[in-house]
Amino acid sequence: MSHPRPRYREHAPLLTPAGDALLRRMEQHAHAPVWDYTCGDRLVEADLPVLDAMCAGLAHDPPAGVIPDAVLDRLLAQRERVPHLRRHLPDTRDEIVRQWATLPTLSRDDLVHSTPAFVLDDADLDRMVIYATSGTTGHPILIPNHPIGAAAYQLLLDRALALWGVEIPKGPDAMANALVCAQAETIQYASTLTVWEGAGHVKVNLHPNGWRQPSDAAAYLADFDPPLLTGDPLSFATLLDLDIDLHPLALVSTAVALSEGLRQRLTERFGCAVLEWYSMNEVGPIAVLCPTGEGHHVLDPSIYVEVLDAEGRPCAPGERGEITVTGGRNPMLRLLRYRTGDTAALASGRCACGSTAPRLVGLEGRQLVVFRSASGACVNPVDVSRILREHPLVQHRLVQDAEGRCTLDLHAAGPLDVAAVERQLATLFGGLPLAIRLVEGFEGKVVPYESAVGEEPGLGR
Amino acid sequence: MTEGPPLERLTRRLQACPDALLHPESVDVPAVLADVLRDLAGDPLRRVGTPMLPAGASPRTTGVALVTAWLLADESFRGLVSPDAARQLIARDLDALAAVVSAEDCVTDAGRREELARFVLAALDLRPAGETDAQAADRLATLDSAARLAIVRETHAAEERARQIREAMARRAREEAAAKAMRE
Numbered sequence: 001m002s003h004p005r006p007r008y009r010e011h012a013p014l015l016t017p018a019g020d021a022l023l024r025r026m027e028q029h030a031h032a033p034v035w036d037y038t039c040g041d042r043l044v045e046a047d048l049p050v051l052d053a054m055c056a057g058l059a060h061d062p063p064a065g066v067i068p069d070a071v072l073d074r075l076l077a078q079r080e081r082v083p084h085l086r087r088h089l090p091d092t093r094d095e096i097v098r099q100w101a102t103l104p105t106l107s108r109d110d111l112v113h114s115t116p117a118f119v120l121d122d123a124d125l126d127r128m129v130i131y132a133t134s135g136t137t138g139h140p141i142l143i144p145n146h147p148i149g150a151a152a153y154q155l156l157l158d159r160a161l162a163l164w165g166v167e168i169p170k171g172p173d174a175m176a177n178a179l180v181c182a183q184a185e186t187i188q189y190a191s192t193l194t195v196w197e198g199a200g201h202v203k204v205n206l207h208p209n210g211w212r213q214p215s216d217a218a219a220y221l222a223d224f225d226p227p228l229l230t231g232d233p234l235s236f237a238t239l240l241d242l243d244i245d246l247h248p249l250a251l252v253s254t255a256v257a258l259s260e261g262l263r264q265r266l267t268e269r270f271g272c273a274v275l276e277w278y279s280m281n282e283v284g285p286i287a288v289l290c291p292t293g294e295g296h297h298v299l300d301p302s303i304y305v306e307v308l309d310a311e312g313r314p315c316a317p318g319e320r321g322e323i324t325v326t327g328g329r330n331p332m333l334r335l336l337r338y339r340t341g342d343t344a345a346l347a348s349g350r351c352a353c354g355s356t357a358p359r360l361v362g363l364e365g366r367q368l369v370v371f372r373s374a375s376g377a378c379v380n381p382v383d384v385s386r387i388l389r390e391h392p393l394v395q396h397r398l399v400q401d402a403e404g405r406c407t408l409d410l411h412a413a414g415p416l417d418v419a420a421v422e423r424q425l426a427t428l429f430g431g432l433p434l435a436i437r438l439v440e441g442f443e444g445k446v447v448p449y450e451s452a453v454g455e456e457p458g459l460g461r
Numbered sequence: 462m463t464e465g466p467p468l469e470r471l472t473r474r475l476q477a478c479p480d481a482l483l484h485p486e487s488v489d490v491p492a493v494l495a496d497v498l499r500d501l502a503g504d505p506l507r508r509v510g511t512p513m514l515p516a517g518a519s520p521r522t523t524g525v526a527l528v529t530a531w532l533l534a535d536e537s538f539r540g541l542v543s544p545d546a547a548r549q550l551i552a553r554d555l556d557a558l559a560a561v562v563s564a565e566d567c568v569t570d571a572g573r574r575e576e577l578a579r580f581v582l583a584a585l586d587l588r589p590a591g592e593t594d595a596q597a598a599d600r601l602a603t604l605d606s607a608a609r610l611a612i613v614r615e616t617h618a619a620e621e622r623a624r625q626i627r628e629a630m631a632r633r634a635r636e637e638a639a640a641k642a643m644r645e
Binding site: 011037038039040041042083086087088090091102115116117119121125126128129130131132133142144145146147150151153154157177179181189191193201203228230231232252254255277279280281285 | 476569619623625627629630633636638639640643644
């Protein structure tokens with residue numbers, strides 16, 4: 001299926017004739033996936049100077065141990081235009097710095113219940129885009145963002161890759177990136193990316209459900225052979241299984257923790273850099289694995305990363321605590337001291353790789369969880385999230401025991417069609433026993449997914 | 462007017478008000494207020510009488526009273542303020558202020574912190590250290606009228622803006638997002 005041009009142009013106003021030709025090649029390829037989504041970068045001419053300035057600001061490492069000037073500048077400039085900042089932020093630079101440790105921190109709950117408090121008074125809501133996420137806590141949440149926030153991912157990917165000595169060829173004559181997924185169901189689209197000079201980008205599902213013929217995924221990806229592959233560890237493990245003839249310059253893993261074992265297997269198989277990337281919809285990219293393997297470097301001077309203890313006090317260097325972020329690259333959300341739920345220790349000083357950027361050591365974020373269906377096939381928790389998002393839920397928790405039995409606890413936000421949830425999950429899990437319990441709420445931090453079945457995918461053979 | 466404590470000392474104290482005092486439903490309000498009066502009397506055993514809040518005081522007034530009690534517990538008021546003056550302030554004067562200012566605002570908003578501190582000083586016939594009577598009265602008047610106008614405007618505008626944002630989020634959630642090379 002090819003997208004009618006006028007429709008696609010709404011999604012990519014800066015599409016060039018060369019980009020249009022590339023888009024047609026990607027969409028109309030004989031082995032193309034079953035496209036079911038239209039998605040462009042939505043950038044307009046007026047965004048380009050903003051992105052140029054962003055690029056210039058990325059020339060230097062973020063400073064260590066102090067609030068970056070870029071963060072302070074923006075806080076001061078936006079203090080009167082964001083309800084939460086108006087309420088809590090002192091009105092001078094010196095006072096902000098002096099009182100910083102006493103400023104209130106924010107939790108995901110704050111964001112869920114008071115999203116408008118973090119949006120600029122004069123933000124152009126017509127340019128808002130929404131990403132849905134369930135994060136580490138099982139709270140489904142809609143995160144507003146902006147096309148500039150989405151484009152920032154590409155710019156910061158460039159910076160992360162440069163740290164590893166990799167540069168991705170760009171331009172409207174080739175596909176630069178395939179974002180690969182391995183889920184029973186997900187959207188698939190082809191696009192071009194303005195900040196990568198019109199280079200091609202596709203999101204494709206390695207699951208056979210996404211293709212007309214089972215062999216199409218290998219044929220399609222091998223033909224375009226994109227230099228950059230992005231995806232979660234489960235998708236990369238599936239890529240190993242498929243053994244496609246690919247020659248990437250880099251793999252960038254995201255969403256959940258990438259084990260060192262799988263990273264090594266990917267490095268051996270593809271002979272390229274394999275990076276782990278740490279980002280979240282709320283603030284955008286945060287850090288990337290250091291080439292020495294000793295922690296994750298903060299990528300961006302526009303974000304201030306702190307590590308706090310349970311009482312909200314800054315941890316000493318080397319002491320593990322909760323990663324807390326201020327600023328970042330989401331123009332629709334101006335978060336102040338947002339507690340991510342992920343933990344690490346903070347290290348500073350020049351790293352063996354040469355970077356002077358602050359480093360998160362022992363990062364523990366969302367852990368890779370794999371469920372199994374009745375046939376023994378992997379079930380990606382993302383598929384469970386996709387199903388549960390359709391229902392009015394505050395929080396959920398799904399546990400699969402070693403025998404494959406699933407127990408799903410649901411905290412409903414309203415009338416809930418439990419039979420529908422049961423039916424959808426029964427299809428996903430191939431009819432394995434499933435018990436659904438309605439609960440009034442959860443105590444403390446909720447781990448939304450836990451599984452006791454099987455070994456980590458990608459390491460078994 | 463008698464010279465009172467420095468204004469900055471009082472606004473800092475308000476900023477440090479414990480979260481617990483912002484939740485009147487979980488606080489023994491008469492006990493807290495009585496403790497403050499005893500402190501001002503300098504006699505922990507003195508009979509000060511309760512309750513001091515008017516019967517049927519609104520939750521907003523109760524909240525502002527608790528924050529005011531926290532302010533009055535500052536050592537700088539000892540010897541300057543009699544328990545009776547404090548009782549009158551809490552029982553009689555706070556309703557008008559609470560109609561336009563919330564307890565939380567009196568803690569988290571710099572302008573409202575200053576307003577409450579000046580309001581309390583004026584009600585106790587004190588002026589901030591280093592200011593003349595005229596300066597103190599003028600500044601309070603400015604803050605007071607600004608607060609009423611600003612709060613009404615801000616509240617209406619904020620509610621309208623929040624509604625627009627939630628509607629935009631719901632609408633945009635049904636539409637396609639922007640392409641990016643990474644997922645979360």
